[in-house]
Amino acid sequence: MSVLVWGxxxxxxxxxxxxxxxxxxxxxxxxxxxxxxxxxxxxGLAGGELRGSIRVGDRTTDVGDIGGVYVxxxxxxxxxxxxxxxxxxxxxxRARAGFDALMAFTEAAPDALGCRVAxxxxxxxxxxxxxxxxxxxxxxxxxxxxxxxxxDPDEAxxxxxxxxxxxxxxxxxxxxxxxxxxxxxxxxxxxxIRWCPVQFQEIVRGRDVRVHVVGDEVYAAIVDSSxxxxxxxxxxxGEDATLAPYTLPDDVAERCVRLARDLDLPFAGVDLLLADxxxxxxxxxxxxPGYPWYETAAGLPISDALARWLLRAA
Amino acid sequence: xxxVLCDLDDSxxxxxxxxxxxxxxxxxxxxxxxxxxxxxRSQWIGRDGTRATVDxxxxxxxxxxxxxxxxxLSPPTAAWQWAQPGERxxxxxxLTAFTLxxxxxxxxxxxxxxxxxxxxxxxxxxxxAAVVAHRAGLDVPDAEPGVGSSTLWLLEAAVRSAAPAARVxxxxxxxxxxxxxxxxxxxxxxxxxEGFPAGIARFADAVxxxxxxxxxxxxxAEGRWWFAGMTPLPDLMLAGDALVQxxxxxxxxxxxx
Numbered sequence: 123m124s125v126l127v128w129g130x131x132x133x134x135x136x137x138x139x140x141x142x143x144x145x146x147x148x149x150x151x152x153x154x155x156x157x158x159x160x161x162x163x164x165x166g167l168a169g170g171e172l173r174g175s176i177r178v179g180d181r182t183t184d185v186g187d188i189g190g191v192y193v194x195x196x197x198x199x200x201x202x203x204x205x206x207x208x209x210x211x212x213x214x215x216r217a218r219a220g221f222d223a224l225m226a227f228t229e230a231a232p233d234a235l236g237c238r239v240a241x242x243x244x245x246x247x248x249x250x251x252x253x254x255x256x257x258x259x260x261x262x263x264x265x266x267x268x269x270x271x272x273x274d275p276d277e278a279x280x281x282x283x284x285x286x287x288x289x290x291x292x293x294x295x296x297x298x299x300x301x302x303x304x305x306x307x308x309x310x311x312x313x314x315i316r317w318c319p320v321q322f323q324e325i326v327r328g329r330d331v332r333v334h335v336v337g338d339e340v341y342a343a344i345v346d347s348s349x350x351x352x353x354x355x356x357x358x359x360g361e362d363a364t365l366a367p368y369t370l371p372d373d374v375a376e377r378c379v380r381l382a383r384d385l386d387l388p389f390a391g392v393d394l395l396l397a398d399x400x401x402x403x404x405x406x407x408x409x410x411p412g413y414p415w416y417e418t419a420a421g422l423p424i425s426d427a428l429a430r431w432l433l434r435a436a
Numbered sequence: 437x438x439x440v441l442c443d444l445d446d447s448x449x450x451x452x453x454x455x456x457x458x459x460x461x462x463x464x465x466x467x468x469x470x471x472x473x474x475x476x477r478s479q480w481i482g483r484d485g486t487r488a489t490v491d492x493x494x495x496x497x498x499x500x501x502x503x504x505x506x507x508x509l510s511p512p513t514a515a516w517q518w519a520q521p522g523e524r525x526x527x528x529x530x531l532t533a534f535t536l537x538x539x540x541x542x543x544x545x546x547x548x549x550x551x552x553x554x555x556x557x558x559x560x561x562x563x564x565a566a567v568v569a570h571r572a573g574l575d576v577p578d579a580e581p582g583v584g585s586s587t588l589w590l591l592e593a594a595v596r597s598a599a600p601a602a603r604v605x606x607x608x609x610x611x612x613x614x615x616x617x618x619x620x621x622x623x624x625x626x627x628x629x630e631g632f633p634a635g636i637a638r639f640a641d642a643v644x645x646x647x648x649x650x651x652x653x654x655x656x657a658e659g660r661w662w663f664a665g666m667t668p669l670p671d672l673m674l675a676g677d678a679l680v681q682x683x684x685x686x687x688x689x690x691x692x693x
Contacts, residue, residue, distance in 0.1 A: 167579050167580075170570030171567075172563075222581070229563060251534070251552065255539075267483075269480065270480050271534055273477050295533070296530070318516075318527050426450035
């Protein structure tokens with residue numbers, strides 16, 4: 123069985139995976155978004171079954187021979203060679219056709235062929251709304267922080283007062299730096315939320331743990347930092363966060379695997395906090411985790427696990 | 437209170453809202469534009485569950501509606517139409533995220549709950565939908581998807597592979613059941629094959645529409661009913677008052693639970 127890697131080979135998550143696949147003796151088919159002219163994807167239905175092939179250069183792979191796919195593409199509009207190119211330009215049309223055909227294949231392949239896909243783009247979309255995903259996380263058995271999403275400054279003020287402080291961050295998957303609300307400093311700016319709801323959450327104190335779920339396996343790192351958002355620790359508190367491997371309690375590990383499965387995300391980054399009050403709080407589930415920092419700083423063999431999962435050796 | 441949620445140009449939603457009113461229901465038509473200029477939008481998520489309120493001023497407050505018919509395709513961004521593109525895109529993402537979360541958690545009967553890929557409800561990729569339809573026991577034509585996610589390629593393929601006398605029709609499916617199946621058969625001039633309604637129910641369940649209101653295109657030829665695509669925005673008027681009554685009955689089911 124072949125493995126398909128749909129992403130930019132020099133981007134660190136893809137690069138680490140390609141290295142791991144190579145160490146396992148695999149020769150994956152790499153679909154580089156910038157090399158769309160060298161690729162041709164031909165998929166369709168025959169007798170209700172998924173049929174077709176994927177050609178990269180002079181290598182053609184029948185879709186029935188593809189056992190696993192790693193999905194980390196970039197949209198054609200963001201490909202450097204196509205920046206500023208009109209939507210009806212032949213090159214853009216070619217790139218778009220390839221992207222759409224690959225998306226069609228990865229959406230249908232798990233049901234049609236039993237192919238392992240990490241992960242379908244449709245499944246990754248749950249992360250586009252943090253409060254929506256929080257509802258799914260609660261159903262998965264985790265606590266989530268007390269939250270209000272509001273465009274009412276009085277409501278926001280009352281929430282911050284009731285919880286003796288709060289943080290705010292984006293509602294959508296658009297990356298934002300988690301920051302603490304200062305009602306005095308932010309008094310005037312708070313009025314601006316009338317235009318668009320903002321998410322406010324109670325401040326939960328404890329230790330951050332990042333859990334990478336790969337199939338049924340978990341790889342967790344515990345974070346040491348006093349920053350509100352440890353990803354930006356240097357900017358917030360003057361020094362980087364440090365990471366160490368962490369062994370999750372069995373029941374928490376099982377909940378992480380179940381949650382990722384319920385979200386149809388065989389590869390996921392689960393952001394937990396071991397709260398000082400004993401709760402295990404889940405902030406969000408990253409559907410396409412940028413895992414290299416956790417792999418290198420905490421020594422977690424995540425890329426190896428992902429390679430084994432794609433090769434069905436796990 | 438019934439709420440019909442839609443984009444501004446959705447004539448089927450306008451029709452449904454007016455039929456609800458004519459039949460004595462309290463119904464509010466909420467367009468994306470009205471939602472964009474809401475007086476207040478808040479949602480709370482925590483240990484006590486999830487609740488929300490959307491205050492539309494004179495149009496009323498949506499907090500615990502009895503029934504929501506959701507046909508919202510685009511996020512409520514009318515208030516941002518003159519903003520800088522970057523800010524408008526950011527607001528669009530934020531308002532989509534809020535709307536998704538709000539509709540997902542609304543109490544009462546909601547047809548449809550949104551999905552992360554479509555605010556209006558279940559919307560699997562057409563190729564995936566076709567594979568699922570085949571697995572559900574429905575006839576699916578041989579076809580190759582075109583560029584984009586349009587379902588027309590499947591419809592075109594079904595028409596091409598069917599006999600010249602093929603009929604194209606549209607089924608309105610509520611909670612896995614074909615609304616006014618007898619009326620559909622009269623319109624098409626053919627009986628549904630044995631097992632076809634059960635196949636539709638299996639399909640609806642597999643795409644997350646076992647509690648949903650979807651439309652399914654079919655091509656009928658020589659006794660076979662070919663699956664030719666699905667949409668979370670069915671042609672409501674085609675199902676007529678049979679659908680209106682079924683939707684009103686959903687409210688009664690929620691009340692008696």
